[in-house]
Amino acid sequence: xxxxxxxxxxxxxxxAIAHACERAARPxxxxxxxxxxxxHPPEAIRTAYAAGLRDFGENYAQELRDKHxxxxxxxxxxxxxxxxxxxxxxxxxxxxxxxxxxxxxLDVAAELxxxxxxxxxxCFIEVNVAGEQSKAGVRxxxxxxxxxxxxxxxxxxxxxxxxxxxxxxxxxxxxxxFRAVAALAKSLGLTQLSMGTTADFGVAIEEGATHxxxxxxxxxxxxxx
Ligand SMILES: *Cc1c(COP(=O)(O)O)cnc(C)c1O
Numbered sequence: 758x759x760x761x762x763x764x765x766x767x768x769x770x771x772x773a774i775a776h777a778c779e780r781a782a783r784p785x786x787x788x789x790x791x792x793x794x795x796x797h798p799p800e801a802i803r804t805a806y807a808a809g810l811r812d813f814g815e816n817y818a819q820e821l822r823d824k825h826x827x828x829x830x831x832x833x834x835x836x837x838x839x840x841x842x843x844x845x846x847x848x849x850x851x852x853x854x855x856x857x858x859x860x861x862x863l864d865v866a867a868e869l870x871x872x873x874x875x876x877x878x879x880c881f882i883e884v885n886v887a888g889e890q891s892k893a894g895v896r897x898x899x900x901x902x903x904x905x906x907x908x909x910x911x912x913x914x915x916x917x918x919x920x921x922x923x924x925x926x927x928x929x930x931x932x933x934x935f936r937a938v939a940a941l942a943k944s945l946g947l948t949q950l951s952m953g954t955t956a957d958f959g960v961a962i963e964e965g966a967t968h969x970x971x972x973x974x975x976x977x978x979x980x981x982x
Pocket of ligand 1: 793795816839840954955956970971972973974
């Protein structure tokens with residue numbers, strides 16, 4: 758994709774974000790657009806960077822490690838690790854990520870804490886809002902304990918919650934899930950909410966999302982893994 762083609766997609770996404778912010782009476786600056794680049798080559802990220810984006814989301818720790826290396830020359834680029842990691846791969850997240858959106862295990866938190874240098878890693882706890890078996894994340898009723906345990910660790914800061922609602926449903930179906938996660942975050946004194954993808958970021962912003970994770974609307978369909 759050319760930079761101009763990418764810019765055209767970006768304008769569409771930005772327009773939708775702006776409209777959602779207006780509906781919610783929130784400033785555009787309250788929402789960070791995380792461009793989800795997983796499975797797209799580094800060249801696609803260069804194109805998005807040239808179009809002005811700086812925040813990129815990657816799911817897989819090794820892919821994050823590789824792209825972090827490949828693109829280390831781009832100033833101001835921020836990596837968001839948005840997928841759960843195994844303890845053995847936590848070192849890559851600790852090294853490359855500016856923000857971790859998918860904390861769901863205390864052993865991973867401990868490993869991140871041990872490996873992190875150069876400033877606390879902001880972390881979102883990932884909530885499996887609909888209690889789906891196949892889905893990552895901790896159950897809502899287990900979130901307060903994990904938050905408390907992670908807060909006790911050095912080199913990590915719990916900043917918010919990530920909602921992983923059902924996929925392939927109408928956006929309105931996920932509104933109650935977003936709302937529930939927002940309420941849970943508030944009850945724990947957490948101010949940031951990572952929620953909303955291509956399918957439902959408008960609704961997520963209406964319900965308070967501070968970070969939307971948008972892949973397909975920006976980069977197109979992902980290549981097969
Ligand atoms: C892939 C992915 C996204 C982006 O999904 P799109 O539908 O392509 O916008 C967002 N969040 C997570 C955790 C993902 O794995």
